[in-house]
Amino acid sequence: MQLSCPMPRLDFDVITLGHGSGGLLTHKLLQSGVFDLFKNDLLDQQHDGASFELPGKLAFSTDSYVITPAFFPGGNIGELAVNGTVNDLAMCGAIPRYLSLGFIIEEGLPMTEFWEILVSIKNAAERAGVKIVTGDTKVVEKGKGDKIFINTSGVGQVHPKAAIHHSRIEAGDRILISGPVATHGIAIMSVRKGLEFETTIQSDTINLNHTVMKLLDRFGEGIRFLRDPTRGGIASVLNEIAELTQLGYELEQKHIPFDEQVEGACEMLGLDPLYVANEGLFLAVVKADIADAFLTALREDENGKQAALIGEVKTEHPGKVLLQSRIGGRRVVNYLTGEQLPRIC
Amino acid sequence: MKFLSEYRDPELVRQYLEQIHQVTTRPWKIMEICGGQTHSLVKNGILEMLPEQITMVHGPGCPVCVTPVSIIDEAVFLARQPQVIICSFGDMLRVPGSEKSLLDAKAEGADVRILYSPLEAVKLAQENPDKEVVFFAVGFETTAPANALSIIHADKSDVPNYSILASHVLVPPAMEAILGDPENQIDAFLAAGHVCTIMGMEEYYPVVEKYKTPVVITGFEPVDLLQGILMAVQQLEKGEYKLENQYTRYVQREGNRMAKETMEQVFSVSDRMWRGIGTIPQSGFEVNDRYKNYNARVKFRIDIPLARENPSCISGDIMKGLKKPFECPNFGTQCKPEHPLGAPMVSSEGACAAYYHYSSGTV
Structure with missing residues (x-):
């Protein structure tokens, strides 16, 4: 396990329903690391959404990631969720700029695994040169999910020379x-x-x-x-x-x-x-x-x-x-x- | 891939094709027994490279395809029992029973798992002592030894919550059923290389003699198949009939003794219903009395009405070699892999699925 970013001290060993409640636990989870990990000017607005300007023709794509197992030889669901949407944009001939990041987590997911996924997301986003500018976390009861599902949507600027159709x-x-x-x-x-x-x-x-x-x-x-x-x-x-x-x-x-x-x-x-x-x-x-x-x-x-x-x-x-x-x-x-x-x- | 690429060598293929074209002077109908062979013939585009006089007829050697509706219904019934986990090889899941497939049962909440090995199912039973694990044991003589072994293993390791729903079929009785049919048009057989790897050659001599029909035990790669076809055509052109072995790299005269003994320990030969063909005497395996506690049919009261085959599916005629998939009015219209009317459209080894996936009628 490569943890280039140390996991912050958290009160819980596993994700609980409370972490998706939007209340104090959600706030703590975000404040105690997530925002720092993905730090950028747009995310730092800490608003319901990100506002930004992008000139030219844009491309917009979304994809959900439900892969099982979430950790597999050569990667995990986190980097897959970034690469997948980044690649969808690239296939439109667009330079990926901003991603949204939505989690649906099954309660009981070990915090260490969640952190490993987050770090993979950060690294994949850096590699691709995209910023994660808005996100959401929901937690569902045990048995109602499969560890973790991720949705990412992305916006990119279409390359001026691209004519892909x-x-x-x-x-x-x-x-x-x-x-x-x-x-x-x-x-x-x-x-x-x-x-x-x-x-x-x-x-x-x-x-x-x-x-x-x-x-x-x-x-x-x-x-x-x-x-x-x-x-x-x-x-x-x-x-x-x-x-x-x-x-x-x-x-x-x-x-x-x-x-x-x-x-x-x-x-x-x-x-x-x-x-x-x-x-x-x-x-x-x-x-x-x-x-x-x-x-x-x-x-x-x-x-x-x-x-x-x-x-x-x-x-x-x-x-x-x-x-x-x-x-x-x-x-x-x-x-x-x-x-x-x-x-x- | 070593041990495989040499049997896919384009130059060797060309040489065998040339020889087949040279020796063929009359029309011949040759049946390849095994669905794996059918698949390879179609997938590699071999059918259209053969001389026009040679018609390859696709035999009943797809275990999924010959499993009758009534046994699928038994499996679906077991899957619906709340305490049962039913395990199967993947192909079986989509085969329609009279009402539902195992995949439908799974969607409704049944615990249906795809496994690669019956020993995995025994392990699953050990891990779930409060459940009953049933392995849907489908196959020819090739899969029977491993399935038999799973019972021996469960018995030795004291795993009482394991059982199998046996749906085993045997090749030679099916060949006899085809040859004995008054409508039979088959001139020669390519016997299934893997089945013979287990069973050896002995049981095929009487078939050759009784029906005066050449049988060539053949492998599955393009070079194997073309060499097998060449050997069969050479016999036919000379008016000979004998048993020959093309698949010498695996098949020995006596077969695999240990595998055969394992099967004999657990199974007894029984009459079996074949989908589309009907009941063939002494053509299947059932779990014997000694191991009856591991026979799902003994363990559970399977109480279901007698199933009816879908009358619009002509799988029987296809598996007896009387018709080609294209000749079925439902092929590709009412019957597609996503909505199969019969099993040959489901299994990757089924003749209809092979035609559907790889030839689509008009190339």
């Missing part, structure tokens, strides 16, 4: 992925109750805004579309845009990067990595003439070392995603239906 995708465009797929989903699966298996796979949750902004600086409108393929994996994102654009999306299986352990775990569990959730990863559709330069630039970035060109947009098979298998056969990649369930034998 699925409607700009054209036949001939290239499809790229910023790194190996399915890593996060398998890291979580490996610690799920009843499914535990030994592995060193770690979640790759990370903020992608700096990476994306650098690419936007250089390639601007050449970047047609960006998306972080979280739940449902890359198959779901591609099906979504295939349906919206009525173009065909052809992938080359042999070019899709995997971590070897992740691929092994998927084999063992009977999961198709194309449908497994990702964090710290993005899918890009770019103009054909910049594809190679884009790939080179992405590979020079810390978050894109294993980036790859995985496919092409075609006019054939409108609305469908196809995969050229490693052995040369071809198949459709459909939407995921329901939850991916582990297979039986």
